[in-house]
Amino acid sequence: GLQDYFSNEGMAYKLVPINTPGGNPSSFGKVNIEKSYNNIMKVYKWGKMNEENINVDYYVRRTMTNNYRLMFLNLAQELTNKGMEGENNERIANANIKMIDDTLAKGYGNRAALEEQKKKLQARAQKGKAEKVKYYAMCKDVVNKCFEVMPVKNVPYDRIVPSFVNILYQIGEKLKANEIADALVKQEFEN
Numbered sequence: 703g704l705q706d707y708f709s710n711e712g713m714a715y716k717l718v719p720i721n722t723p724g725g726n727p728s729s730f731g732k733v734n735i736e737k738s739y740n741n742i743m744k745v746y747k748w749g750k751m752n753e754e755n756i757n758v759d760y761y762v763r764r765t766m767t768n769n770y771r772l773m774f775l776n777l778a779q780e781l782t783n784k785g786m787e788g789e790n791n792e793r794i795a796n797a798n799i800k801m802i803d804d805t806l807a808k809g810y811g812n813r814a815a816l817e818e819q820k821k822k823l824q825a826r827a828q829k830g831k832a833e834k835v836k837y838y839a840m841c842k843d844v845v846n847k848c849f850e851v852m853p854v855k856n857v858p859y860d861r862i863v864p865s866f867v868n869i870l871y872q873i874g875e876k877l878k879a880n881e882i883a884d885a886l887v888k889q890e891f892e893n
Contacts, residue, residue, distance in 0.1 A: 705730035712741035713773060733780040739840060742777060748851035758856050767852055771862040774848035778869050781841035785873065788833025795827035838873040845870060845878075859886055 706723045708715040708731030715730060722732035750756055751767070758767060802820045805811050845866055864886060870879035 707731060709734045710773075710776060711737040712746065712777075713769075733776055735777070735780055735784065735840075738773075738777045739781075739844065742774065742844065743847060751852050751856055752850060753856075756856050758852075763857060763860065767857050768860055768862060770852065771848060771860065774844055775862055775865050775869075778841050778844050778848075778866065781837045781844060782869050782872050785834045785837035785841060788830040788835075788837060790830070792827045792830030792834060795823045795830060799823045799827065841869065841873050842875060845875075854885060859889055 704717065706721050707717055707719070709718045709720070709722075710716075710731065710733045716734075718731075720732070751758055799820055802816050802823070806813065806816055848866070859882070863882065867879045867883050867886070870876070870882070
């Protein structure tokens with residue numbers, strides 16, 4: 703019953719006094735984005751899974767690389783969610799700005815108060831856009847790192863990889879999403 707008190711920091715969970723119910727379905731508790739990102743991108747050493755003539759056998763894939771990919775996926779999902787929050791905040795703020803512009807164009811309302819509200823909304827829209835750009839870029843880096851350190855030539859795609867396709871579409875990486883989806887279909891056809 704302690705899973706809602708876990709903080710995922712990459713390959714480890716930390717027990718924290720913060721209840722985070724209903725976190726990521728493939729993880730326990732909350733993903734600590736900053737620590738996970740730093741650990742995955744800068745601290746962890748990934749061995750030689752990406753080099754030629756390396757045999758990543760079935761047992762290693764089943765026990766280690768599945769967990770590694772799941773760790774990458776959990777962080778990518780959290781980054782995507784944060785980026786989508788920023789995108790939604792930007793969209794809502796821009797819709798409200800349009801309403802204020804329409805109201806001002808018709809000569810209704812208190813002009814000074816509406817202009818002040820519009821400035822606040824513009825700042826909120828800019829902040830949302832900046833968050834979207836930041837988190838989507840971080841997500842792209844995480845997904846690229848995942849497939850860089852565990853390329854398909856040495857670590858065949860597994861049950862976790864299809865979840866990356868949706869994330870790639872959400873962050874605008876359609877070509878990479880299509881490439882992985884095509885490879886997955888080919889792999890299933892061959893199986």
